[in-house]
Amino acid sequence: MSVLVNKDSKIVVQGFTGNEGTFHATQMIEYGTNVIGGVTPGKGGTTHLDKPVFNTVADAVKHAGANVSIIFVPPSFAADAIMEAAEAGIGLVVCITEGIPTKDMITVKEYLRGKNTRLVGPNCPGVITPEEAKVGIMPGFVFKKGTIGIVSKSGTLTYEAADQVVKAGMGISTAIGIGGDPIIGTTTLEAVQLFMNDPATEGIIMIGEIGGSLEAEAARWIKENNRKPVVGFIAGQTAPPGRRMGHAGAIIGGAEDTAAAKMKIMAECGITVVDSPAVIGQTMAKVLGKVMA
Amino acid sequence: MNIHEYQGKSILKSFGVAIQEGIVADTPEQAVAAAKELTAQTGTSWWVVKAQIHAGGRGKGGGVKLAKSLDDVHEKASAIIGMQLVTPQTGPQGKKVNKVLVAQDVYYPGPSKTAEFYMSVLMNRQTGRNIIMYSTEGGMDIEEVAAKTPHLIFKEEIDPAVGLQPFQTRKIAFNLGLSGNAFKEMTRFVASLYKAYDTIDASMFEINPVLKTSDDKVIAVDAKVNFDENALYRHPDYAAMRDITEEDPTEVEAGEHNLNYVKLDGNVGCMVNGAGLAMATMDIIKLAGGDPANFLDVGGTANAARVEQAFRIILKDLNVKAILVNIFGGIVRCDRVAQGIVDAYKSIGEIPVPIIVRLQGTNAQEAKKIIDESGLKVFSAIQLKEAADLVAQVLKK
Numbered sequence: 001m002s003v004l005v006n007k008d009s010k011i012v013v014q015g016f017t018g019n020e021g022t023f024h025a026t027q028m029i030e031y032g033t034n035v036i037g038g039v040t041p042g043k044g045g046t047t048h049l050d051k052p053v054f055n056t057v058a059d060a061v062k063h064a065g066a067n068v069s070i071i072f073v074p075p076s077f078a079a080d081a082i083m084e085a086a087e088a089g090i091g092l093v094v095c096i097t098e099g100i101p102t103k104d105m106i107t108v109k110e111y112l113r114g115k116n117t118r119l120v121g122p123n124c125p126g127v128i129t130p131e132e133a134k135v136g137i138m139p140g141f142v143f144k145k146g147t148i149g150i151v152s153k154s155g156t157l158t159y160e161a162a163d164q165v166v167k168a169g170m171g172i173s174t175a176i177g178i179g180g181d182p183i184i185g186t187t188t189l190e191a192v193q194l195f196m197n198d199p200a201t202e203g204i205i206m207i208g209e210i211g212g213s214l215e216a217e218a219a220r221w222i223k224e225n226n227r228k229p230v231v232g233f234i235a236g237q238t239a240p241p242g243r244r245m246g247h248a249g250a251i252i253g254g255a256e257d258t259a260a261a262k263m264k265i266m267a268e269c270g271i272t273v274v275d276s277p278a279v280i281g282q283t284m285a286k287v288l289g290k291v292m293a
Numbered sequence: 294m295n296i297h298e299y300q301g302k303s304i305l306k307s308f309g310v311a312i313q314e315g316i317v318a319d320t321p322e323q324a325v326a327a328a329k330e331l332t333a334q335t336g337t338s339w340w341v342v343k344a345q346i347h348a349g350g351r352g353k354g355g356g357v358k359l360a361k362s363l364d365d366v367h368e369k370a371s372a373i374i375g376m377q378l379v380t381p382q383t384g385p386q387g388k389k390v391n392k393v394l395v396a397q398d399v400y401y402p403g404p405s406k407t408a409e410f411y412m413s414v415l416m417n418r419q420t421g422r423n424i425i426m427y428s429t430e431g432g433m434d435i436e437e438v439a440a441k442t443p444h445l446i447f448k449e450e451i452d453p454a455v456g457l458q459p460f461q462t463r464k465i466a467f468n469l470g471l472s473g474n475a476f477k478e479m480t481r482f483v484a485s486l487y488k489a490y491d492t493i494d495a496s497m498f499e500i501n502p503v504l505k506t507s508d509d510k511v512i513a514v515d516a517k518v519n520f521d522e523n524a525l526y527r528h529p530d531y532a533a534m535r536d537i538t539e540e541d542p543t544e545v546e547a548g549e550h551n552l553n554y555v556k557l558d559g560n561v562g563c564m565v566n567g568a569g570l571a572m573a574t575m576d577i578i579k580l581a582g583g584d585p586a587n588f589l590d591v592g593g594t595a596n597a598a599r600v601e602q603a604f605r606i607i608l609k610d611l612n613v614k615a616i617l618v619n620i621f622g623g624i625v626r627c628d629r630v631a632q633g634i635v636d637a638y639k640s641i642g643e644i645p646v647p648i649i650v651r652l653q654g655t656n657a658q659e660a661k662k663i664i665d666e667s668g669l670k671v672f673s674a675i676q677l678k679e680a681a682d683l684v685a686q687v688l689k690k
Contacts, residue, residue, distance in 0.1 A: 027624070075523060101524035102416055103494050109421040110453040139623030139654060154569020156621040160677065163621075163653060167676075180568060183421045209569055212418045235572035238557075238579045239588070246553050246568025246590045248523060249418070254436075259576075276580050277573035278677035 002129035002174045003149070003194040003201070004092055004120070005068060009133050012060040012090070013038035014081045015072035017048050024072060024096075024137050025049055031134040036064040057088040070126065070135050071095040078122060079104035086117040093185070094135050095121035102248075105183035112185070119185025123247065125155035125177035136177065146171015148284060149195035151188055152207035153180045153214075153247070157235060157277065161205055164281025170288075173201040180209065180247025189218040196227055203229045203288050205280060206271065210236035211249045211257050216265045223269035229287040232271040233280055234259040294520040296534045297345045299394045301516035304531070308489035311482060311512040313504070315396030317345065324370035325363050327395040337397035342369040345392040347539040349517065350380035350434075356390065359398070366395065391538060399514060403507025409514075410469055410505070411435055412483075414490040414498040417450065425449045425457075425487065429469055431502035457487045471505065478511035486513075493531060494524030543609050550602045552591060559584025561684060562607035562616040562646075564600070566591055566625070574619045577677065581684040586613045591620075600630070601637035604644065615647045615687045619680060622654030631660035635667045647672065647687045651680035 005011075011028070015021040016038020026049060029035050037052040037060055044055030052064065060066040069085040071078060071093065078097040085093045100122050112119060120127055126136015130145040142159050144166045152158040158177050165172060176191045178184055188206060195201045208215035215234065222230055237259040239245050241252040252258050267273045274283050296304075299317045306312050314335050316327035328340045344356030351357050356378045358369040370393050379387035400407055409431030417424045428446045430438045439446055447468050451457050459480070466479035482503065490498050499517040506512065525532040537545050547554035553568070557575075561583035565571035568590050575585035587610065591603050600618075607616055620630050631652055638644060651674040652660040664673040672687070674680040 076526065099523045101494055101527070102496065102521045103491070103524060106416070106421055106423065106453050137624065142623065142654065152569070154567060154573075156565075156567030156623070157569035157573055159621050159623050159654065160570060160573070164677075182416060182418050207569070209572055233573070235569050235576065237576045238559075238585050239572055239575065240557065243555050243588075245555065245572050245588050250568060250572065276577060276678075276681065277570075278577060278681055 002132060003198050004127050004174060004176065005129050005133040005135050007034065007132040009068045009135070010034055010036045010064065010066050011068045011070060011133070011135055012036060012054075012057060012064070012066035013070055013072065014057065014085065016040050016053060017043055018072060021072035022049065027140070028134050031140040032131075033133045033135065036060065036066050057085045057090060061088045061090065066090065068092045068135060069094065071097055073097060075099035075101070079108045082108050082119060083111050086112055086115050090117060093117055093119050094124070094126050095119065095185075096124065096126060096137055097121075098123040100181070102182055105181065109183055120176060121179040121184060123181040124179030124184070125158055127174065127176050128172075129174045130172050138175070138177070142166070143175060144171040147173055147200060147202040148205060149173050149198065149201040149203070150175040150205045150207070151191035151195070152177055153209050154207060154235065157207055160277065161207060161280045165205070165284060168281040168285040170285060173198060180249050182212065182249040187217065188214040189221050192218045192222060192230070196225065201228065203231070203284055205284060206230055206232045208232070208234045208262060209247065209250050210234070210239050210245065210259050211251050211253065213257060215262045216256070219266040219269035219271055222271060226270055230271045231280060231284045231287060232263070232266045232273045233277055234262045234266070235277065237275070294522055294525065294532070294535055295347045295539070296518055296520075297347065297392070297536065298343065298516055299345055299392075300534045301518035302513065304493060304518060305486065305489055305513055305516055308492070309485040310489060311478070311510060312516070313396050313399045313512055313514045315343070315394045317392055317394050318370065319374070319392055321367045321370040321374065324393055324395050325367050328360070328363055328366045331395060331397055335397045339398035340366050341396045341398060342366060342373055343394040343396055344373050344376070344378050344390040345394055346378055346383070346388040346390055347536070348380050348382040348388060350382050351378065354378050354380040354383070354387070356380065370395070388539070399504055399506055399512060401507060405507055405509060407507050408505040409502035411438070412486070412500045412503045414487060414495070416496070420450065422453060423451045423490070425451070425465065425483065427465055427469065431504075435501065451487065456491070457484060459484075473509065475505050475509040475511060478509065482511045493528060494521045495519060496521040543606060547589070547606045550599075552589060552599070552603055552606060554606055555588040556610065557585050557587050558612070559586040560612050560614045561688070562586045562589075562610065562613040564589050564591055564603045564607065564616065564618045566620050570619065570621060574617060577681045578617060578684060581681045581688065583615070583684060583688050586610050596629070597633035597636040600633040601640055604637055604641055608644065613646055615649065615684065617680060617684055618648065618650045619677070620652050622652060622657065622660070626655045627652040627660035628656040628663060631663040634671070635663060635669065638669050638671070649674065649680055649683045649687065651675065651677060653677070
């Protein structure tokens with residue numbers, strides 16, 4: 001078991017023939033992900049990486065049964081790509097693209113309301129279920145199969161956490177990079193809920209950062225509904241207010257969205273919060289009562 | 294991206310938002326000419342000389358002065374232009390004033406009392422929708438109003454499917470206690486303000502104060518306008534309003550090399566791939582007993598040229614006593630990054646501070662070997678914990 005993606009997921013790559021799309025689609029296929037083909041408007045009917053290219057996402061659904069999409073198109077076209085995938089009935093859309101205007105994402109969020117499409121991202125590393133499907137840009141070898149679910153706003157910090165989990169003798173059920181933009185699809189809370197309901201996930205690692213209130217929302221839900229141990233880390237304890245730290249959403253706007261405020265709420269809600277990102281893995285092992293490998 | 298008050302006001306005006314009129318000046322002589330021109334245009338008999346810097350609280354620091362004669366304009370402008378203006382938002386070193394805005398006096402006497410309001414437009418991250426936030430308590434620090442009298446702050450959310458509706462602008466005008474002509478003026482003000490926000494891809498508008506004049510006009514006396522940088526490609530004319538003299542020169546230089554760098558006050562520099570890991574690395578420095586000197590995300594391609602450029606940027610900060618390089622090599626191979634570091638080091642020559650390099654991921658062992666055998670004064674680590682311990686060790690010396 002796992003969440004969001006598995007070996008049966010049929011993945012279509014939007015922006016398939018571009019540089020980014022080609023590079024990462026190749027890596028995904030090498031990992032063993034079931035990539036059924038891609039979409040590049042105007043190149044329908046051709047093949048790329050030995051897979052069919054379609055003009056529209058709807059064609060990829062109709063002719064190849066695509067049910068998951070990953071988006072590598074440039075920021076100015078990305079919002080349109082997300083909506084096209086939703087309109088075609090794709091159940092899970094993973095948007096890797098960084099730099100989409102906020103106004104476009106307001107439109108996307110409104111468009112997705114009431115539709116049966118889950119968006120992950122944008123500005124995220126994607127989703128991986130080890131040994132089954134890599135729908136993202138993460139280095140696959142870091143993620144060994146296991147029982148820890150990871151939800152994170154950051155790319156490399158997710159790899160760091162996964163690496164520590166593996167070094168501590170455990171593995172990952174699924175890792176979800178939700179992205180660092182001010183408006184994203186799947187929230188920390190929604191990812192946590194997926195893991196709570198996943199029988200294959202024993203423990204959850206929740207990695208957040210300064211800005212917004214996603215971690216606090218998730219923590220409050222965890223307090224009421226917790227059935228599994230959760231280890232949390234918030235990046236940006238030393239970040240100054242009012243300055244954007246790389247991610248468009250990583251900016252302290254008030255007293256409520258500092259790292260300290262979030263860590264306090266998380267701890268009060270029963271999450272094991274670590275100060276140092278160097279001890280995420282070993283802390284998870286400890287709370288699960290596992291011996292370090 | 295931030296812009297100056299005078300630029301923000303010119304944008305608002307172009308969307309039909311009523312503003313306190315003004316003319317920008319670089320010298321006291323230009324300020325006097327601006328004052329004459331302004332009187333010809335608006336009939337104002339007094340003028341306000343306002344420092345143009347990218348920070349709020351200018352009045353508190355002496356950057357906003359009323360002038361009652363042309364000589365007075367010259368005197369006030371002479372005092373403000375070139376001053377190092379310190380406000381609650383500039384930090385103790387303050388900011389140098391290069392320009393002033395000579396503005397009309399809008400607090401003239403008239404049939405009714407003047408009133409100051411607060412109004413901002415921004416995106417509510419919890420709902421993913423824009424909101425107009427407003428208050429009867431204008432001219433004050435809004436954080437203070439929120440803390441002391443939260444019931445005086447109102448919020449109006451805009452449904453993206455239909456945009457701002459007239460009933461919403463009326464609700465705002467009612468809540469601000471307006472009637473008659475001032476009421477009508479306010480509904481028009483709000484509608485044009487939101488139109489401007491939505492059209493120009495702003496990330497924040499803050500108008501404090503919005504003034505109801507003694508003759509029942511509603512105008513923006515100040516204008517803080519921030520842009521969504523992801524959308525600037527759609528607005529080259531607004532992008533050109535950027536004033537790099539307002540920014541940290543090292544940050545500007547880093548930006549030219551596509552390095553995401555934010556200067557901080559600490560003593561340990563860092564170079565990291567990925568924004569989240571970069572913030573986490575800053576936290577590690579703090580936990581190890583240091584203080585981060587910067588945020589720096591080198592991005593996905595940490596090759597020799599980028600690494601060298603990043604070192605040069607970090608070393609411009611003379612407070613830096615050590616540098617922590619933290620790269621999680623996923624798609625990029627650690628041995629390549631290690632070679633890049635060695636090449637960069639040799640190209641720069643002597644780097645006067647100890648460097649701790651932590652490379653984890655693809656080919657991490659080979660990378661460590663390259664660093665260890667380079668003969669350079671570089672400490673290497675693979676685990677994040679080891680790197681943190683090395684930082685602590687170096688700082689103790």
